[in-house]
Amino acid sequence: xWDLQFTFEVMPDLLTGLWVTVQATxxxxxxxxxxxxxxxxxxxxxxxxxxxxxxxxxIRTTPLVIQLVFVFLLAPSTxxxxxxxxxxxxxxxxxxxxxxxxxxxxxVAKGQWEAARALSLPQSRTWGAIVLPQAIxxxxxxxGNYLIAMFKDTPLLFAIGxxxxxxxxxxxxxxxxxxxxxxxMVGFLFLIVSIPSAILIRRLERRYAAV
Amino acid sequence: xxxxxxxxxxxxxxxWVTIQLTIGGSALAFVLxxxxxxxxxxxxxxxxxxxxxxxxxxxxxxxxVLMFWMAYALPLATGFQLDDMFAAxxxxxxxxxxxxxxxVRAAINAVPKPQxxxxxxxxxxxxxxxxxxVLPQAWAQMLPTFGNLIIELMKATAVxxxxxxxxLTAVAQQMRQGTGETIVAFIxxxxxxxxxxxxxxxxxxLLERRANRRLGRTPPAGTGLKGLLKHPAxxxxxxxxxx
Numbered sequence: 001x002w003d004l005q006f007t008f009e010v011m012p013d014l015l016t017g018l019w020v021t022v023q024a025t026x027x028x029x030x031x032x033x034x035x036x037x038x039x040x041x042x043x044x045x046x047x048x049x050x051x052x053x054x055x056x057x058x059i060r061t062t063p064l065v066i067q068l069v070f071v072f073l074l075a076p077s078t079x080x081x082x083x084x085x086x087x088x089x090x091x092x093x094x095x096x097x098x099x100x101x102x103x104x105x106x107x108v109a110k111g112q113w114e115a116a117r118a119l120s121l122p123q124s125r126t127w128g129a130i131v132l133p134q135a136i137x138x139x140x141x142x143x144g145n146y147l148i149a150m151f152k153d154t155p156l157l158f159a160i161g162x163x164x165x166x167x168x169x170x171x172x173x174x175x176x177x178x179x180x181x182x183x184x185m186v187g188f189l190f191l192i193v194s195i196p197s198a199i200l201i202r203r204l205e206r207r208y209a210a211v
Numbered sequence: 212x213x214x215x216x217x218x219x220x221x222x223x224x225x226x227w228v229t230i231q232l233t234i235g236g237s238a239l240a241f242v243l244x245x246x247x248x249x250x251x252x253x254x255x256x257x258x259x260x261x262x263x264x265x266x267x268x269x270x271x272x273x274x275x276v277l278m279f280w281m282a283y284a285l286p287l288a289t290g291f292q293l294d295d296m297f298a299a300x301x302x303x304x305x306x307x308x309x310x311x312x313x314x315v316r317a318a319i320n321a322v323p324k325p326q327x328x329x330x331x332x333x334x335x336x337x338x339x340x341x342x343x344x345v346l347p348q349a350w351a352q353m354l355p356t357f358g359n360l361i362i363e364l365m366k367a368t369a370v371x372x373x374x375x376x377x378x379l380t381a382v383a384q385q386m387r388q389g390t391g392e393t394i395v396a397f398i399x400x401x402x403x404x405x406x407x408x409x410x411x412x413x414x415x416x417l418l419e420r421r422a423n424r425r426l427g428r429t430p431p432a433g434t435g436l437k438g439l440l441k442h443p444a445x446x447x448x449x450x451x452x453x454x
Contacts, residue, residue, distance in 0.1 A: 061408035063369030194271035
């Protein structure tokens, strides 16, 4: 049956794993936010935009886990699994965030672009002062969804040996033969993080929808 | 190139397993999404609560964690050993089904109110109303997001190799270990995954067009063969912000 004392004993180790998971999520998410924005902007450039779009389409329709393993095998052994995990997660999700930004940019009224042109503002000001502030505001909730989605994809780092939550649970489970407790606790810890974040993002969504 | 052509039969075995996982997972996900989506759209609190619990729990846990639980924890907890493939399908179905349930619920709620009132005026039963009026209209709206979800599910099947299913990813790994050619072995798998996704996208687009035609609407990309090739608007790929 369920060994409660054992569950408490391994809790610190599991929480260490959860902390690695959270770190990987946050760092990967920052990459996805920045790179996604860059991709969305580059996509408006002819030819280069189409090439980048094709690449992103490829990244988006092939599994993340095999991308992780592929890069891990090719990278020199001096690069840590964590670094590879964060970068690949970030690049993979930038393919998604780019689409989100794109829908936001396309949602900016045409007149705004024309007004910027009429005022002969430079590109940098057109984007920085007019287009992006309007575009990004609208897509904040959608971007938030990808933060949760990414958090739920971090167990894939198991495949490249990063000691995140699932890897930690597997290690502890194998050493103690208490697999049921371990994997159930992983699921439970995931829920503890993801349900409140989902509620928070739904709130955000409602607030921004009202604006 | 020669390398890949020589080993194509092995890759195709992997593709077949991946396709089986995708079909099995989507079938289960579809049924779960419909059942819990309809429950979630009801006015009584009890079915709504049941749907919410299902959605929040299975959407909140990663597919890989569910898969590990099904494959390793369940046999020890219940003494009931699942086939690896079956465990993977159940985990994928439960996970994606939770996203799908939200899509179904939102689509049903988006059916215009007067339509429902009309069915009341015509004295239709709940079952008739749902089957003849609400679902056909909601169907056209849920299809684009279902299309995104089926791609997500197909991609998620790749983690099944971690519980010992010899799918396309597992084949790529074997090729690499057998020959040491990391790049070629993986490119082969990447291209095959990409092709499977393109077939799924095309299939979903056909379904969408059919559903819209039956409602007397022109599909968003326009009619004709050219419209079929055109990319439809891409929403949030994870269930249209329904997270």
